[in-house]
Amino acid sequence: MHALPKSRMNFLDKNVKQSQNEIASYVGRLLRDAFGKGPQSVFVSINRPYIVIYLRNFLSPTEKILLRQDQLLSIQHTRDLVMRSLIPEIKAYLLIHTGMEICEFYYDWALHNQSGVFVGIGSDDDYHFTASIHEEYLGREALHQKVEQISRQIQKSPEDIYSYMINERTLVVIRKGILISIGKEFIRLGFEESLKIAERNLEKRHLHNNNAHFQHILHSGIMDVFTDWDFHLDKGIIVFILNPSQ
Structure with a gap:
């Protein structure tokens, strides 16, 4: 196993709870700016090489109207378009604040529960930290x-x-x-x-x-x-x- 750069070691020493709170706050603001309404709650779980971001009560007033009209595909299509522009920003933020280079990014919505999830998977280097998983x-x-x-x-x-x-x-x-x-x-x-x-x-x-x-x-x-x-x-x-x- 090759030695990790000192900057990456510093990230390991950073308080995980603090990182989770910072990421949750950032994602909430980002979604609010993009959709006009952010999630009520954002829960972040970090366990290298995985970052899981769980969103609760995330549905805009317009989306609520569309949902009542069974326009799920319209909501999903619009969110997909917005997410294409947000994913690079989220990846860049996670790299800066966790030291993890996110190589795979997944997301999905449970509109009936007004919830959603983002999953980032780090690079091969991050798999050195899977001992706690x-x-x-x-x-x-x-x-x-x-x-x-x-x-x-x-x-x-x-x-x-x-x-x-x-x-x-x-x-x-x-x-x-x-x-x-x-x-x-x-x-x-x-x-x-x-x-x-x-x-x-x-x-x-x-x-x-x-x-x-x-x-x-x-x-x-x-x-x-x-x-x-x-x-x-x-x-x-x-x-x-x-x-x-x-």
Whole structure:
């Protein structure tokens, strides 16, 4: 393992709680400026190489009207357009304030819960810090089997599944090698957004239908479930926001 630059070591010594509070404040302001209304609450979890940002009560007055009219696609499309300009800013901020170079960035919304999540995954260097991430947790193998089953129903069995309990309330599941040939062709033809919408609708339907099963596996209530993909890396992510008290 190569030695880390002194500047990176200084980041390690920085108070994690302070970093989380600073990031939460920044993301809240950024979203408020971009959407006209920011989230009521922002919760940040840092466990290298992962940064998970969970948003609560994030829906503008205009979006509430569209939601009542079942215009979910309009809300999602508008948010996607805005996020394209915000993601580089968020990555730059995280690099400055955590020392982590974010190589992968995922996001999703649960509009019915007025919530959302951002997930940043750091560079290879950040994987040197995974010692504190608990890869083993109660129900891990059963969870992987259920996720594999759902993936197989929608596309195909993933070539690899791994997951991390970032903290007692945040579980990240990553799948690699899930695209089938027709999905790759849709991307080649420029229909990536349509493919992602279809994937998200199908997968969330399966995840929500199996909510009780997941709760039984994890021995925890589930507050939210999010999904996103990086089709060019052929990777998909699922984030469970847990409520251990339930």
